[in-house]
Amino acid sequence: MGSRVKEILSWYDGDNPGTRANLARIMNHGRLAGTGRFVILPVDQGFEHGPARSFAPNPPAYDPRYHFSLALDAGCNAYAAPLGFLEAGAAEFAGEIPLILKLNNHDLLHDSPDPAPAVTGSVRDALRLGCAAVGYTIYPGSAWCVQMYEQLREIAEEAKENGLAVVVWSYPRGSGLSKEGETALDVVAYAAQIAAQLGANVIKVKLPTPHLEQADAKKAYETNKVALEPLSARVSHVVQSAFDGRRIVIFSGGPKVSDEKLLDEVRAIKAGGGFGSIIGRNSFQRPRAEAIKLLGTIMDIYAGAAR
Amino acid sequence: MGSRVKEILSWYDGDNPGTRANLARIMNHGRLAGTGRFVILPVDQGFEHGPARSFAPNPPAYDPRYHFSLALDAGCNAYAAPLGFLEAGAAEFAGEIPLILKLNNHDLLHDSPDPAPAVTGSVRDALRLGCAAVGYTIYPGSAWCVQMYEQLREIAEEAKENGLAVVVWSYPRGSGLSKEGETALDVVAYAAQIAAQLGANVIKVKLPTPHLEQADAKKAYETNKVALEPLSARVSHVVQSAFDGRRIVIFSGGPKVSDEKLLDEVRAIKAGGGFGSIIGRNSFQRPRAEAIKLLGTIMDIYAGAAR
Amino acid sequence: MGSRVKEILSWYDGDNPGTRANLARIMNHGRLAGTGRFVILPVDQGFEHGPARSFAPNPPAYDPRYHFSLALDAGCNAYAAPLGFLEAGAAEFAGEIPLILKLNNHDLLHDSPDPAPAVTGSVRDALRLGCAAVGYTIYPGSAWCVQMYEQLREIAEEAKENGLAVVVWSYPRGSGLSKEGETALDVVAYAAQIAAQLGANVIKVKLPTPHLEQADAKKAYETNKVALEPLSARVSHVVQSAFDGRRIVIFSGGPKVSDEKLLDEVRAIKAGGGFGSIIGRNSFQRPRAEAIKLLGTIMDIYAGAAR
Amino acid sequence: MGSRVKEILSWYDGDNPGTRANLARIMNHGRLAGTGRFVILPVDQGFEHGPARSFAPNPPAYDPRYHFSLALDAGCNAYAAPLGFLEAGAAEFAGEIPLILKLNNHDLLHDSPDPAPAVTGSVRDALRLGCAAVGYTIYPGSAWCVQMYEQLREIAEEAKENGLAVVVWSYPRGSGLSKEGETALDVVAYAAQIAAQLGANVIKVKLPTPHLEQADAKKAYETNKVALEPLSARVSHVVQSAFDGRRIVIFSGGPKVSDEKLLDEVRAIKAGGGFGSIIGRNSFQRPRAEAIKLLGTIMDIYAGAAR
């Protein structure tokens, strides 16, 4: 096994061999195998935003098998989706690509300023479908954060006891924060820390802006001269906030943007020591060949084969 | 077994053989056996609307045995009802027709803008009564949607582990939606997607209107030119929204209407690739002979024996 | 065993032999043994209304043994009471009279427009005390109806698995209804239907008035010419609403009234096909001898030995 | 064993031998052994009112061992306290005096008009500490009464299955009652009845005033001429309200008062057929020798050795 993978695994010596083996499965799969870098395909937008908003731009994507195949052919490290999408392809693609079962989801037919996702799958589902990991979203800043943290605690304990890895989407949102604050540097760094303290093996956050949301935090950033620019410095601070870089932190692609903007972000993530990207809409909402090409370029940047 | 049934079963290779066998039982029963089309008799209106509103138009229907016998003689694929109604006939009609135990229900003696149904039966009840499937209603758009999705998750997991199939009634309702929005095309398609992601084997929705409810969805429908007319195109979009047609989607008959209107809807469902109809009030609220005749005509349309 | 009892038992072929045997125990006990008619003594008023309001009119009734003995000597089919009252006599009167443990209760020291009773006993209590059945009260129309239905579901499942019968007090009350609506014909019929759908073996409702509460129901009663008068016709409609008469429906005696009024009600219940009466305050709030005489007259009317 | 103890035990023939043995342990311990009368030392004021208010008047009482020793040397039937206090002395005083583990408690750092105590110990704690009984407080009249009754039901079931006795503090309080109503005769009698119906073996209430709180109850007291004076008549009515005297009812000492007032109350309790007193602040808030003397006098009154 590559030395970088071994090094990363060494940070998880508090976990059992099963969980570490599943982390290794993800790190040793696809075009970035062995590099310790990640590009993951997540497809939960059908649930989170609705089917037409998600798949009408590229109708083959209505078919759950499309995403297994896209992730596989693009050389992603893993494919993450809710129960229904995984159930609909896990048998056909058994053993071909590491799967992450996303265990909670939220829809927009009833929305609220303090979002509370529903648990929509179980650790036992992940085991019977042959997954390498479970995923769970927390919304720090929501009035329901206690419920989410406690659900995650139970799920993570069960997942780890069964040798699965735990991926946490940590997305600040809710009445405790301003809209701008959701991606503020202090808030994103705090969200990464919370996920790490809750026992996440892999942490997914949004790219932070230079905004600082909380007055007491602002003071600490200023006093201690934490750099707010450029983006790579912010990435670096977030990675530091996740146990000084000893937890895998990957960054979210967000809504569909221009390729150049996306690639610039990837370059900043790499420069700042981020571990990779999780790219949904920017991949499955374009024609398959284009998506595979774009993902390939991203992977090349991470692998050092392109700039 | 018919090749269409085998094809449909192949979509459910994420489920265990028991669940697939029960789906096959339903598809291989009655006048539409082997066609992959469905006409199901559901009788939960005694609970949902009250006994007189439901059964006074045709008093023999007060007797629970009436509906077993109607479903059987009309050649329906299955009969769906709450615990009490099934307990009152399951022994007498044991083995004669596939049964679906509807596990949650709501009454009108206390109503609310955000409906929250009660769980009124269990998977163990379904097993002891010899059912082929359990049914569960979710109301996306209700403030209680999280509770419903999580209850469904638990019930579906237990049902599938025990080899039962899972039928989900997905009826958008509640403070998140306008009245018109409950049957809007974007909303019904979203409701079908949610049910599919939650692991439903069979999804029951209402026929959609061409209305579009949510602003962001509207934009997606317009940009991507999703057809809103005719009804068959809307049916087709809803079926596409349920995993590109790889989940069984059937449509609700709604309140008693003229036969011609009902048959037109059936023709549109068929033309749009819908899998069938679930017809309650339009069957049991008329004299038995008339109901059997009407259901026969509907089945003939689905089977291609009539237009 | 009498043929009427066998006929009634045949309606419960969805239940296991244990539950049917306990229904038979109740039907084969006391002065109405074998007739398929019921007079049951319920004493929960100490909890529901307070001890002085309940027992001061006839102080020997403070003693829990009084009621066992009254029910026994009057020839009632069964005696129903909360945990404490049954625990205080079950050993002394073991095997002498079928007992019904009432599993939820409500007191007036804290009242609310939407009553929520507390669970005050368990199925295991019923088993260890040698009961034939458990009793449970639902308040359709209360904002807490979902909680009550779900508690009843759990209790009924456990009771039936253990061979006990399930008696449901179905008393519409709460913010969903007007005061007059609590005993409206449509509402009482609906309450009987709900109890039956929830799996009740025996249903206890109040005698309905000719009032109709809900607009949509009113329309159905008028269109389909459901008779509102006399009282026996209303009884008949309620019995029909409980699975066309295939569930045992008994009627509540209510507050202490004149004997003649009470006997007239019994005559109407009998004429309408009701299965019997559950008579508390009208029996234990008068001297013992008088109570035994009155209950005897009631039983004679049900048995056809008096008019 | 004394015949009075045997007589009292005979009322509990619905309980298992273990529970009856523990009731006997309490009745056969201390200076009142064999009389069927009770003086119990309860010390939960550290939790309920705070340590300084409770123990500063007599600082040795800060030490948990003080109370074991006081109860033992004064000849009390039992000593009741929360988990921490019992854990801190149960080993040292193992087997020397019957213990009652008080399983729920409330503090004043956050108070509310509708008090909701916290469960602070378990039946398993009671068993491992060698207790004879568990204690539990209900507040009839509180908006949280349903939760308390249901918790008590679960705890009582588990306690009795394990052969422990169940002591219920039944203290009306909350938004359903006026301040004066908390000790009104109708309310205290109702509270005793509720505790008895919930399965309490021993019931602790406050001494009632002649006030009548609830209009419907008032009518019943007047119509049926229930005596409101003297105090002994009220005690007698409360005892009657607990199953006509077939449940052990003891009365609370309340805040520290003059000795003469306290002894007068004891005389009235005895005269009215009450079973005894539970005396906290009036014993441990005075010097040890004085307390032992006072408790001795009280016991002599109950035993008939003093007036």
Place this chain on the structure above:
Amino acid sequence: MGSRVKEILSWYDGDNPGTRANLARIMNHGRLAGTGRFVILPVDQGFEHGPARSFAPNPPAYDPRYHFSLALDAGCNAYAAPLGFLEAGAAEFAGEIPLILKLNNHDLLHDSPDPAPAVTGSVRDALRLGCAAVGYTIYPGSAWCVQMYEQLREIAEEAKENGLAVVVWSYPRGSGLSKEGETALDVVAYAAQIAAQLGANVIKVKLPTPHLEQADAKKAYETNKVALEPLSARVSHVVQSAFDGRRIVIFSGGPKVSDEKLLDEVRAIKAGGGFGSIIGRNSFQRPRAEAIKLLGTIMDIYAGAAR
């Protein structure tokens, strides 16, 4: 084993040998081994206040291993932290220093006047990580205090059954108290009593001010002449309030202050009979060498080797 350690252990004779052994492990570790005094390093500020506010003043502290090593080299009795921080070092430092897994935590991205922490770890986590104790925070005075006390009860029962010790952070906060009241002498003493009654083996409180918050308590302090000054007298009163000194009470260091102020507090704790200090921000927010020196001085004061 030192006689002071044996004496302290003797107070815990209500606990099993496993729990007492773990208390002994903590008392026999580090520079204060055998003295019965404690200096503990707690690092939960990453979760409670955010990573930059906590660690930017001394960036090596972002790394979870830093704190294990700091506690070890400074000679602390134990190191306490949330799940993530312990998981990230427990294997590397296995067996080198007693660990306390802090089982609940609260963050500031969503704050509220009535704080409700989330359970973020389990007793099973503590066991698999080789911890000597679990930690749990209660906020007496919060509207959520009942939930916290009941969670603590469950956790403490499970921890003690498994031979772990239980450390309770008892920090009055919430709508029941003024800001000044959070550290009022009566309130801190009450908080110590509550923790002790809930079964805490070790109690952590803040240093109290001479303020008195509650009117009834104030009266008791005045009547009984409880000393409010100097600080050592207040420490002494708090220790007395925890079972007359028979429970280990340690005091919180609070925000970073001048060394002299901190050492004065330590002198007062020692003089008042306090068992030690728990010092977070004052140790890990300064350079490592300085922190070790300061902690050494504190330990010398406790050990009597310095003044």
